[in-house]
Amino acid sequence: EHGTCNPETRRCECPLLWYGLTCSDPFPKPNEQCAAYAHSVLSCGSNERSQCLNSCHDRGSCEGGFCNCYPGYYGADCALSLTPNGRPELLAGQGYVPRRHGVKIYVYELPPMTNTWVSISRLDRPLVAALMQRLLSSGVRTADGDSADFFFIPLVMRAQGLAATHLKAVVYYIRQHWPWWDRLQGGHRHLLVVPADLGRRSLPEEHLEMTANVTYLTHWGLHRNHSGGGWVESHRPGWDIVLPPLLNADEPIVFSPLHVLNRRHKERTRGLFFAGRICGDGKVPHQGRCEDTRSSFSGNTRQRVSMHHWNRTGWTVATHVKAYTSALSSHTFCLSPSGGTYGRRSVQALLMGCVPVLLGDGLHQPFEPEVDWSQFAVRVPEQDIPDLHHVLDAINETTIEELQGRLWCAAQHMYYSTTFGEVMGEDGRFDAFETLMEILRMRRDHPELDPREYVLRDINFADFMNCKLAPKGGRVPLCSQNRLIKAADEPRLRPCRNQYPGLPMRSMHMFYSWPGGAVCGQNGVVATCPRSWI
DSSP: OOSEEETTTTEEEOOTTEESTTSOEEOSOHHHHHHHTTOOHHHHSSSTTOOOGGGGGGSEEEETTEEEEOTTOBSTTSOEEEOTTSOEEESTTTTOOOOSSSOOEEEOOOOGGGTTTSOGGGOSOOHHHHHHHHHHHTTOEESOGGGOSEEEEOOOOOSTTHHHHHHHHHHHHHHHHOSHHHHTTTTTTEEEEEOSTTGGGGSOHHHHHHTTTSEEEESOEEOSOBTTTTBOOOOOBTTBEEOOOOOOTTSGGGGOTTOTTOOOOOOOEEEEEEESOOSTTOOOOBTTBOSOOOOOGGGGHHHHHHHHHTTOTTOEEESOOSOHHHHHHHEEEEEEOOSSSOOSHHHHHHHTTOEEEEOOTTEEOTTTTTSOGGGTOEEOOGGGGGGHHHHHHTSOHHHHHHHHHTHHHHHHHTSOHHHHOBSSSOOSTTSHHHHHHHHHHHHHHOTTSOGGGHHHHOHHHHHHHTTOOOOSSOOOOOOBOOOSSOTTTOTTOOBHHHHOTTSOOSSTTHHHHSTTOGGGTTOOOGGGOOOSOO
16 A cells, blocks of 8 residues: 555565655654655655656656556556566557667666655755666667666665665665676676765775676766875776766856847857865965865865966956856856865856856766867966966867867766756757767777767767757757847747746756656657657
8 A cells, every 4th residue: 555566576665764675654743754865844744845756757656766567567666567468568558669779778777765754855966866867758769678788776865874874785686686787797898877976986995895796877087096185096997987077057057158039149258267165174374375274175276276367357256246147258268176076167157158168187077088179178287386377377268169169979978958948949869868879879889999989989989979960759848948149039948947837947956746747848748758869
């Protein structure tokens, strides 16, 4: 009565407030259980305040993030059922067809304490949820593990304590119920999201040894030790993949001046812009210098830029400005250093049409080295920080125009348009999710190839990265998050807030419940969501 039967593992999966082999025992201290998974009292039980993956496809009730599936259905979003011959099937009766081209990915169905129990509204990096949603609506997901190219482990490791508590048990659970971990050399071709600040290095050494063959999807691309920050290498180029951060729908990017319908040309100042925390202790520097001399924050890059350039004419290097969005849109160069560890400023700058100035020796940006950031950004070695003004002054106008001309395509690869809606008039063909899928295709087709050579060896990959590859399924119109262009003035614009009026629009979390993501629009049947790639 209170749980979902998983016929593959022969387990009853229980909602947050029930436990036991048959989910028949209520938790004696429900408030403590809710708090342990970051729920409020309102979001913990079965009510309208709870958000569930893909709204359970209308095949179950939503209880504290958990889909309590109707009889015959199972899975994190009730997408699975069994065929008459006992094989798992996705979205039965809805006409789900996996993609014919590209990779196929199998998603393990883990106990809900490892993912859906965690309140999505409290997660600042809900990457696991976003990927689970799009793997299905894109047609990449397969229910047949024997035909899969990769295997996705949907373990949420952003919530405090969950990584250390569950990862070892999850690997044991997978090996107990499915054959592919052991069959593929101990986790090879398995994908694991670790959105923590230090990526892989946020895990205990025993976990790293156990998952040595796993491909980590992280935001932190440090591929060699960094003495300034005291950071140890984490990213393994060609094995792990650096993903762009999830940018919120109420960030400056919703005012992106790159929108194709924005015909107004705005002049940009030649100077450099940065506004944000500079000193490790969060204090405002005095005449560019920080009282806190520790270098662990930003690897001492922000502090040194402030010390050398705090009062340079035409530059803005400050802890805050009144018009942050306007400044991003009016400067030619935007400083994009790391913070405590990984930063989001490089991606934010791209989406705002500002050329990122990258600081951080040995630090790969999202999708690097598969994507060549030198085509649209300026990377400056840390030793040249004192001469940063000379480095930027030496860039001629022709080169600047070339860098700016590539920003619109590059920005598409760094934003999850098919999940959240467009901000630049893009149709989502080349968004961050699809870019990840294309990189995985290259890993499958060219497993020994250096990622830096992908564009040289595969014409489809090169065309994809240059935003020139024609869609096989047709162009998909996305709802818009851009607030710079008013719907009243531009009838072709479809605001996302009008597409799904029943959900709050101020944060990324509402798309978790939106079946299939923004690409599906008001189509509640995920199996028939439009696809650019088939």
